[in-house]
Amino acid sequence: MNKSINTEKNINNFKSENFDWNLVQNEMKIKLGLDIYESWLRKITFVDEFNNYLLLSVPTRFIRDWITSRYLDQILQIIRIFKKDIIRIEFKIVNEKIDKIQKEVIEKNSNKNENISFIKDSYLQYNRIDPNKRFENFITSSSNKLAYEASLKVSENISHYNPLYIYGGVGMGKTHLLNSIGLELKKNNKVMFISAERFMYQFVKSIKSNDMVKFKEYFRNTDILLIDDIQFISGKEVMQEEFFHTFNSLLDKGSQIIVSADRAPNKLLRIQERIKSRFSGGLVVDIQKPDNELRKKIVKKKTEELNSLYVDQLEISEEIQNFISNEITTSVRELVGAINRVVSFSRIYNKVPNLSETKVVLKDLINLAENKVTIDLIQTIVCKFFKISKNEMLSSRRSRYLVRPRQVAIYLTKILTSKSLPEIGREFSNRDHTTIIHSVKTIETIKQKDLEMVDNINKLKNQILYNNK
Numbered sequence: 070m071n072k073s074i075n076t077e078k079n080i081n082n083f084k085s086e087n088f089d090w091n092l093v094q095n096e097m098k099i100k101l102g103l104d105i106y107e108s109w110l111r112k113i114t115f116v117d118e119f120n121n122y123l124l125l126s127v128p129t130r131f132i133r134d135w136i137t138s139r140y141l142d143q144i145l146q147i148i149r150i151f152k153k154d155i156i157r158i159e160f161k162i163v164n165e166k167i168d169k170i171q172k173e174v175i176e177k178n179s180n181k182n183e184n185i186s187f188i189k190d191s192y193l194q195y196n197r198i199d200p201n202k203r204f205e206n207f208i209t210s211s212s213n214k215l216a217y218e219a220s221l222k223v224s225e226n227i228s229h230y231n232p233l234y235i236y237g238g239v240g241m242g243k244t245h246l247l248n249s250i251g252l253e254l255k256k257n258n259k260v261m262f263i264s265a266e267r268f269m270y271q272f273v274k275s276i277k278s279n280d281m282v283k284f285k286e287y288f289r290n291t292d293i294l295l296i297d298d299i300q301f302i303s304g305k306e307v308m309q310e311e312f313f314h315t316f317n318s319l320l321d322k323g324s325q326i327i328v329s330a331d332r333a334p335n336k337l338l339r340i341q342e343r344i345k346s347r348f349s350g351g352l353v354v355d356i357q358k359p360d361n362e363l364r365k366k367i368v369k370k371k372t373e374e375l376n377s378l379y380v381d382q383l384e385i386s387e388e389i390q391n392f393i394s395n396e397i398t399t400s401v402r403e404l405v406g407a408i409n410r411v412v413s414f415s416r417i418y419n420k421v422p423n424l425s426e427t428k429v430v431l432k433d434l435i436n437l438a439e440n441k442v443t444i445d446l447i448q449t450i451v452c453k454f455f456k457i458s459k460n461e462m463l464s465s466r467r468s469r470y471l472v473r474p475r476q477v478a479i480y481l482t483k484i485l486t487s488k489s490l491p492e493i494g495r496e497f498s499n500r501d502h503t504t505i506i507h508s509v510k511t512i513e514t515i516k517q518k519d520l521e522m523v524d525n526i527n528k529l530k531n532q533i534l535y536n537n538k
Contacts, residue, residue: 236331
């Protein structure tokens with residue numbers, strides 16, 4: 070009885086004019102545990118509440134990525150206990166010291182003609198250029214040589230390839246190349262470097278504030294436009310319309326456009342054909358998975374860099390370096406992460422790990438079939454099993470013979486990958502995360518009563534995990 074009264078009281082407080090983030094924090098402690106809360110969730114700060122979403126802040130990009138990949142859906146569910154209107158959460162990264170410095174720099178330079186452009190009063194400045202990601206430290210081999218050479222050519226001769234479209238998987242170096250181009254060209258040009266997600270955010274914000282004139286002025290008055298992860302404009306028709314006109318306006322005035330994505334232009338989902346046609350009309354280059362030559366170069370280079378940072382650093386043996394380069398084949402980012410782990414182990418325990426210890430340290434990165442499972446693979450195998458096409462599975466049709474395979478594919482994606490609910494939803498034709506939750510629960514319920522479903526799920530799991538070699 071008391072618990073019911075307290076819950077009702079909490080809900081009333083939450084609906085009050087002043088948003089009470091403490092209520093959510095208390096609930097996170099209960100639902101997710103004190104250890105998780107103290108380690109990660111305590112660092113979240115409430116910033117502002119909008120019509121249907123919250124803006125929260127965290128101190129670092131790493132903490133944001135960790136929270137969004139592991140706890141975002143649970144946090145959203147907790148918030149919706151108190152306020153059902155909230156359908157999404159956005160994070161901004163706020164380091165108080167850095168924020169103060171940035172504010173002073175912005176105020177100081179507001180009347181100067183700066184080469185790096187940004188939009189005032191935005192939550193994140195659009196100058197994402199990192200001085201550490203340069204052409205000089207981009208390691209090349211046959212798997213990424215073409216993308217590197219094309220990026221270099223654009224830096225030397227604007228509009229030589231326009232647009233330049235670079236695509237590849239996660240952690241392959243696309244952002245590094247865009248950053249390198251920006252660094253070279255900002256010396257003599259006005260450069261705008263922005264992610265598609267932030268472009269979309271600023272677009273929506275400008276519409277709400279009735280300030281589209283300023284939006285157009287900022288994005289069309291630049292010499293170089295670099296847009297990262299363009300696939301995120303998928304399904305946003307009104308924004309695609311504005312992007313198309315911005316794109317044409319920049320091309321007409323001779324500005325250089327460089328775009329990155331996770332897939333080729335013709336594979337982009339729910340993006341206007343005329344935009345895909347514009348992308349294909351320039352130079353399209355891909356970055357393939359790192360080959361053995363590239364992996365060895367990266368391991369050697371990163372190990373040397375870490376050794377130079379720490380005077381007391383112990384040398385990682387060639388055997389361990391070869392082991393890492395042979396086993397971690399998915400992406401450059403995972404390769405660097407593996408090196409960091411081994412180096413951290415050697416510093417903490419003041420010893421270089423032997424091969425057995427290295428295998429333990431990297432156990433979740435090596436020799437696990439799950440790490441090679443992709444959503445595309447799951448969809449392909451499930452479609453073949455149920456004798457339907459992938460287009461049918463991803464369509465909006467709700468025929469029983471399509472709904473059940475679709476739910477099975479979503480269920481297997483949830484249990485066999487580490488993808489979040491929103492990420493899964495995007496890969497299933499931008500379905501809402503509540504649809505993903507419903508599909509998973511439906512299959513779990515059916516499995517309790519239907520032995521044939523249990524058998525089918527087990528057969529599919531075996532095909533996905535053990536025939537994928």
